[in-house]
Amino acid sequence: MKSLVPARVHLGPVTLLAVLTLSACLLVGGLPRAVQASFDEALHASLSDAAALQTDLLAQVEPASAEATLREPAQFAAGEERLRSLLPAPLRPLVLPPGRGTSHASATTYDTPVHGTGGMRYLNLGWLSDADRRVRWVEGRRPGAPGSMTYERESIPVFEVGVSEDARAKMGLEIGATRILGESDYAAVKVVGVFAAYDPADRYWTHHADVLRVTETQPPGKTDLERRATALISEAGLTRLNGDDRNLVYTWVLGLDPAAPTSLGAAEVKDAVADYERTVSVETPASGRYRLVTGLPGLLDGFLTAQGTARTVMVLVLGGLLAVSAGVIVLGVRLLSERADPALALARARGASLPQLAFAGAGPVALAAVPAAVAGHALSWLVPGPATFVVHAGPALVLAVAVGFAAVRPVVVHHAPLRERRDDVAAARPPLRRVTLEALVVVLALAGAYLLRSRSLAGEAGDDPFLLVVPVALTVAAALVTIRCYPYPLRLLVRLASRGRAAVPYLGLTRAARARPASVLPVLILLPALAVSVFASVIAGGVETAQRLAAWQATGASIKVTSRVELPAGVVDRVRAVPGVELVLPAQTGQVQLGYTGERAEAIAVDVAAWRRLLAGSPVGLPPLPASASGVPALVSPELHGRGTMDIGWQARTKLTERGVVTAVPGFFTRGKFLVVPLEVNARPSVNTLLIKGDADPAAVTRAVGGPTAVVTSQAAELAAIRDAPLTGTVRVVLRVTTGALAAYALVAVVVVLVIGAADRTRALAFLRPLGLSERQARGLTALEILPLVLVTALAGLVLGLALPAALGPGIDLSSYAGGVAVEGYAPDLAVPLLLAAGLAVVAGLGAYVHTAAGRRRGSGTLLRGGDLA
Incomplete structure (x- = not known):
């Protein structure tokens, strides 16, 4: 039987079937590509937003003896070449070559105390293989070869070092200053220059945060801050830097390109990292045994979990779309098949075989559906995104349903010649x-x-x-x-x-x-x-x-202003004058000491009643803070619940009385130990936070605040980012x-x-x-x-x-x-x-x-x- 004649006679149903098939194949082929492309973009954004210290592969080794010490950059290059040769195949295209991105080698000391500071000042020594393209010298000169000096009747090395602006200001390391390091195996450093990073915001510096800035912490039970910094030495300084005298670690950073991994290969990359860790751990170079440090598996785990739940919803929606489109195509095939039923019944009565009937039913449908399916699948490639199995299987399934139903229905209906029945007389x-x-x-x-x-x-x-x-x-x-x-x-x-x-x-x-x-x-x-x-x-x-x-929850107000230091005087009045501002609520945040121990908690001092009015109409809120007969009333986190009355150390010693439990503080705390207290808890509040109600322009608020350390965030911007x-x-x-x-x-x-x-x-x-x-x-x-x-x-x-x-x-x-x-x-x-x-x-x-x-x-x-x- 010929197929062109029925297709020409029933041109309307054939055209409808072609349009339905084309649209179905375009949708079931294009939408999965778009979804998968969004998964890739989400993965790339997740890796780009994470610190390089988490995404990169760090192979570290601590030299066990003087014989294991690396004294030349060429030795670091040879070690990196060996480490790269061990990379599993899935990781090789993702790791940036030497000298690109965050890939580099370093030799740094850790826990190196400044002599005579009682363990409150630490100055580590560091050599970076790519320091020449990372920093510029703003004062003094580059460090040179180390020298020697006599200290306590012993000859000790003197390293020429360069320090950051922050280290010079906070640790008193002026150019020309000499400091003794260590408490037993002494060394000296002489500051010869001050450097600044070409790009302080580069992800590279997350590997060496204390090179640019001093790290400050407050030890339990002490009021002074512990400060740590790292000074840079020259290549020549490697000859005197060894693990016998101080804590020394060599690091080879294999930088990951955040835009290289794909969502389809994320699980494979996670497994490859585990394989690489096992391979590296059994490697025994002359410098010692490697250990791999990376947060990449954890990041990929979080992404895979989010992708899995997201994909579930998409599978439900796209699966429903596929089922509905296939069902409509079946209706279209039935329409065409019923139009041809009289001719097929006559052909069956004249001796046509069942395969001939199947071919006669499928032929016109195939003429319409096959070109339409091919065109729809081709058009789906215009949608950006990777081609997954569904991209190919979906159109093939649609085509198989159309042609298969067209072939099966005539065989079932006309199995017995001239078998007529009426379905409208009574319900079967x-x-x-x-x-x-x-x-x-x-x-x-x-x-x-x-x-x-x-x-x-x-x-x-x-x-x-x-x-x-x-x-x-x-x-x-x-x-x-x-x-x-x-x-x-x-x-x-x-x-x-x-x-x-x-x-x-x-x-x-x-x-x-x-x-x-x-x-x-x-x-x-x-x-x-x-x-x-x-x-x-x-x-x-x-x-x-x-x-x-x-x-x-991210802001806690229409607009929030935060600062690491106290905001300047008059800033509240200037912000109130900004058009669109309805209410400005000053607050103070900080870390407080619980009792007289080393236990700490985060705290915010604020007018809770006013904050509740500010949050009226929003999806978040705070419980009221009733007055207390004894002590200052406080809302506490679940971790602090049940302590009743407690002493805290902030600007002064204060007694708090628990008056309620709050599971989260919008814009500030979501877990851990935290407190909400009245603003009057301190005699003179050091306002470092402003909570603003209104539809003011965040840029205008930023100009009104004026402080370089202040950060302005808005609920509208957070919502747009999400x-x-x-x-x-x-x-x-x-x-x-x-x-x-x-x-x-x-x-x-x-x-x-x-x-x-x-x-x-x-x-x-x-x-x-x-x-x-x-x-x-x-x-x-x-x-x-x-x-x-x-x-x-x-x-x-x-x-x-x-x-x-x-x-x-x-x-x-x-x-x-x-x-x-x-x-x-x-x-x-x-x-x-x-x-x-x-x-x-x-x-x-x-x-x-x-x-x-x-x-x-x-x-x-x-x-x-x-x-x-x-």
Whole structure:
């Protein structure tokens, strides 16, 4: 049998099938690429935002003896070459070559005390292989070769060093100053220059934070600060730097390119790091045994967890889109196949074999679907992103469903020659075996939903097959229940309509209750389409609410000003004068001593009542701070709960009385030990924080503050940063595109169903028109035949979509879309589903009008066979 002739005769259904196939292949091929591209961008952003000390691979060794000491840069280069040769294949393209990025070698001492400071000053010595391109000398000169001097009747080395501006100011290391290092094996340093970094913000400096800045800590029980810094020495200084005299560590930094890893290879990279760590640990170079230091596996673990939960939601949404698109294509194939049924029945009666029927049914469909699938798949490559398995498998599955159904249906329908049957006389009773199977599906779906809520995830990073099967089972169960229960309320309405005088309601509802099997097929399309669209809108609403909560938790006010030092006098008045500022609340933050021990806690002194007014209308808040009869009232963290009265040391010793527990302080503390106390806890508050209410411009607030150490953050900026994150933005687009596509497919399904039943419906109207059926009554009868199915399915899809987030329970973790805040208490947004249901009803009504108008132009003689009116 030839395929071009049927395709040309039934050009309308063939064109519709081609358009549906092209759009489905474009969506199921393009959206996964976009999602995967967003995963890559999220991974790159995560690695770029992390400190290089976490992402890079650090091979470290402590020389055990003088023989293990490295004295020349060439020895470090040889060690790096050996370390790079041991890299596993997945890591080699990710590691930057020597001299690029953060890759370098270094030799540094640690815990090197300045003699006579009582352990409160430490000055370490460091050599950087790339210091020439990292720092510039602003005063003095570069360090030269070391010398010697006599100290306590011993000859000790004198290292020429350069220090940062911060070390010179805080540790008194002026040019020309000499300091003795150590408490037993002495060495001396002579400051000959002061340097500054070419780019202090470069990620490179996270490896050597104390080279640029002095590290200050407050030891327990002491009031003075402990200061640590690292001074730079020259290459010549390596000849006198050894591990016998002081704590010395050699480090080879293999810098990771943050933009090189991909989300698809993240798990492989994590495993490769573990393999490399084992390989390096057994390597025994002359300088000693290596140990690998890196935070990359932890970063990748966090990303894989976030990606897994994010991917779960995307699989649910895109899987629903794939199922709905395939279902609509099946309807289109059925429309084309039913048009060809008379010819196929005649061919079967004349001796055509079943394979010939299969080829005749699949041929026209293949002519339409294959070029459309290829074109859709090709267009999907215009979407940026990696090509995953789904990108290729999705279009292939769509094409296989279309051609396979087109080949199987004629074989099933025309297996017996000239076997005619009527499906509109009475509702067929389903066989017991089918009813039992359908009941089993419903029970298993409900049991799966219960088990999913009552247990934790079985897989890692969200890869739980159980989580992916349950939503599909629930959708199928809801569709089966809808199909089986749909006729019963209609039969009740038929009984009520039969008591009335109007014939149209009775006839329309009777035809709806006795619908052909093909007429209930839209349930399998409309129900998942509505359920997934409702699910997507509910998820989107929950994510937006959590994003707003995360932004407020990050700031604690519309605008927040923080500073490491006390803000200048008059800054509060200047900020109050900024247009848009409604309220300015001064506060003081700092670390306090608990009791007379080394235990510390974070504290904020603020007018709590005013802060509560500032937070009115926001999703965050604070409990009230009642007055205390004895001591200063305080809100404490759960870690400090139960201590009652406690002494703290801040600017002065103060007695606090616990008056409430607060789990988090918006904008400041989320875990650990912290306190909230009145601003008057200190006699003269050192205001270093401002909480601002209003819609003022953050840039104007920054100008009003004026201090170089002040940092201004706003709730609007935090919210924009969360929403503009690569993963969040892509998910928002995917949800919108999916909802729009599902709405379009649902409308197409209604139209196709109208067309599929057009012949039978027109024939029924042709019988009724000679009996006095008016055009208005014909439209009403057609609408009553179609609308009940649409409305019942819309209601079932709405209920299922609202129930899915609760049914999936702990399996859905959307915190990666909402700034790390858990998305809870999904608030249903009924705008999208109600609009979609209304659209379906309107399309059904328009279809009824068009159908009756078209049938009016055809005479009864052309619609009825001889003897039909007898």
